Amino acid sequence: MTFDKLKPQIEVLLKKEDLEVKDKLTQVCELLEQNIPYYDWVGFYFKNGNKEELKLKSFAGEPTDHEIIPFGRGICGQVAVSNKNFVVPDVKAQNNYIACSIHVKAEIVIPLFVDGENIGQIDIDSHTADPFSHEDEVFLQWVNEKVAEIL
Template sequence: MDKINKRIDIIINNSSSIDEKLLKICQLLKNEIDGFDWVGFYFQDNEQQILNLGPYAGAATEHTKIPFGKGICGQVAVSNKTFISQDVAAEDNYLACSIDTQSEIVVPIFKNGVNIGQIDIDSHQKNAISQEKIALLENLTEKISAIL
C-alpha cells in the first residue's frame, strides 16, 4: 500500500481542481486495489440532511442523493464512524447500488471536527475489506480533508 499512498500524494499535490483530484483518486483505487470495484465520494448537505454524490469510478449509480440515515452511507452521515460490512446481504439497512456488491466500507471525512463527507467503496467480493485497506482509507480521508 506504500506505492498507492505515494501515488495518492502525487495526485493531491498536483495543480488540478479538487474534483479532478478526487476523480483521479477514485480511479487509482478502483484500478489498483483488488476488490475495490466502485469508489466514490459523497458530500453532506447538513441543511437538507442529504448526501450528494461527488466524483466516482465504477458503474453508474442511481443513488446520487442519499438521505441521512438511509443505507450504509446515510448511517455514516449520522454516526460519524467508519462502517464496514464484509457481507452486505446481512445488513438490515443496506441500499443496493449494484446486485454485484458483496462487501462495502464507508469512511467519513472530517474538516475541523465536522463530518463533511465520506468515501464509499463497494466490492464484488465478500470479506474484501482488510485492516490494511481500512488504514489506507482512513489515512486518505485525512489527506482529503486537508485539501477541502
Template sequence: MNFQELQPKVTAIVATTPLSRDEKLQAICQLLNENVAHYNWVGFYFANHESKTLHLGPYVGAPTDHTVIPFGKGICGQVAESNSNFVVPDVAAQDNYIACSFTVKSEIVVPLFVNGINIGQIDIDSHVLDPFTVEDERFLEFVNTEIAKLF
C-alpha cells in the same frame, strides 16, 4: 500495488496544482479502482447538513441511481450520522442497505473530516464477500486525511 505504494501517489494527486478539487478526487477514485483488486466501485459522497442529505461526488465504477442519500439511510447515510467507519462484510446480511447492484457483495465507508466536521465520505463497493481488513480502513483514513487538505 500495496497500500504503502499507493500512499505517495495519493499525496502526489492532492498536491497537483493544475487540477481542480473534483479532478483530484476523480483521479484518486481511478487510482484506487485500478490498483486495489477488490475495489470495484470507488466514490465520494458529500454532506449537506441543512437538508441532512449526502450528494454523490466524483466516482469510478458502474453508474448509480443513488445520487442523493438521506442521513441514516443505507451504509453511507449511517456513517453520516455515526461519524465512524462502517465495514459491511456481506451486504445481504444488512437490514439498512441500499442495493446498488446485484454484483455488490461488500462495502466499506470511511468518513471525511475537515476541522472535526464530517463533510462526506469515501464509499467502496466490492464484488467479493468480506475482503476489507483493518489495513483497508487505515489506508482509507489516510486517503481522507490527504483529501481534507483540499477543503
C-alpha cells in the same frame, strides 16, 4: 499494488495545481479502483449544503442512481449520522442497505472530517465477499486525511 505504493501517488494527485478538487477526487477514485482488485466502485459523498443528505461528488466504477442519499439510509447514510467507520462483510446481512448493483457483496465507508466535522465520506463497494481488513480502514482513513487537506 500495496497501500504503501499508492500513498505517494495519491499525494501527487492531490497536489496538482491545474485540477479542480472534483477532478482530483475522481483521479483518486480511479487510482484505487484500478489498483486494488477488490475495490470495484469507489466514490466520495459529501454533505449537500444544509440538507440532511449526502451528494455524490466523484467516483470510479459503474454509474449509480444513488447520487443523493438521505442521512440514516443505507451504509453511507448511517455513517453520516454515526461518524464512525462502517465495514460490511456481507451486504445481504444488512437490513438498511441500499443496493447499487446486484454484484456488490461487501462495502466499506469511512467518514471524512474537516476541523472535527464529518463533511463526507469515501465509499467502496466490492464484488468480493468479506474482502476488507483493518489495513483497508487505516489506509482509507489516511486517504481521507489527505483529501481533507485540500478542501
